[in-house]
Amino acid sequence: MFIEIEANSSVPIYLQLAQQLIEGIARGDLKPGDSLPSVRAFAADLGMNMHTVNKAYHYLEEKEFIQIVAKSGVIIQPNGIPKASEKEKQQLAAQIRPLIAEGLVLKLSEEEMVAMLRELVQDIKEGKL
Amino acid sequence: MFIEIEANSSVPIYLQLAQQLIEGIARGDLKPGDSLPSVRAFAADLGMNMHTVNKAYHYLEEKEFIQIVAKSGVIIQPNGIPKASEKEKQQLAAQIRPLIAEGLVLKLSEEEMVAMLRELVQDIKEGKL
């Protein structure tokens, strides 16, 4: 797993970390049952604070993408991650919606945005930045 | 323009306001040259602070969706909003990317996400919540 953190981003670094782990799962680089580094080791590796890694882990745990086993370690959801519930789909749509609206204001056609989405899926699966 | 602000959202209310104005533009409800309420009047109408509306306006001005004419008023970009530049497209893609990745983790297929996008475009154009 290669993690790239932009210090000068408006996206908090705990979120950047969580998002890149999510991409790792999407890509299949991180599989069910795989263990993640300890908060201390990961923090040292990434040059950030232990509590920041911890926050990223809890963010992912709340989404049920990982399991945090106290005093033991952190693993990718061992039974596999279930398909999106209706609630999760709606939450995703609600988050994407303002971006689509902005695209429309910028005169992007529906087809252009569909193409953009398909390219993003490819990029993510290929681990392409 | 009907504006709905959720007080208990994690999205700042100045951003909610800006996003709903963007939807108004996308929908064609707000056309080039249309004037927006004064910061004071809008704030009173929405039950929020003048400075919060002002922040939303400056957010939109930075995107060049509106023009703020000091000591006069605020209008939708009178010459029309130009088509997205490459930079704007990349910025949009960068913001959508983590959401697509999350969709993939939740086992949504590319086609399901395309369908979701098409529905969002419809909803926005119809002003449907």
Place this chain on the structure above:
DNA sequence: GACTTGCTCTATCATATATAGAACAAATGT
């Protein structure tokens, strides 16, 4: 000339982000 306009300034309060260090108790590795 009165009113409205966006802008600026100071101020306060709450929350979020990030770092730091210490201590705890249980699981793990040898």
Place this chain on the structure above:
DNA sequence: ACATTTGTTCTATATATGATAGAGCAAGTC
């Protein structure tokens, strides 16, 4: 058995952001 590692919890500090509040300014509008 013992030392190490683990996530958790606590206090603490610093910075940034979000939101509100009120006052005053200078220029545009009616």
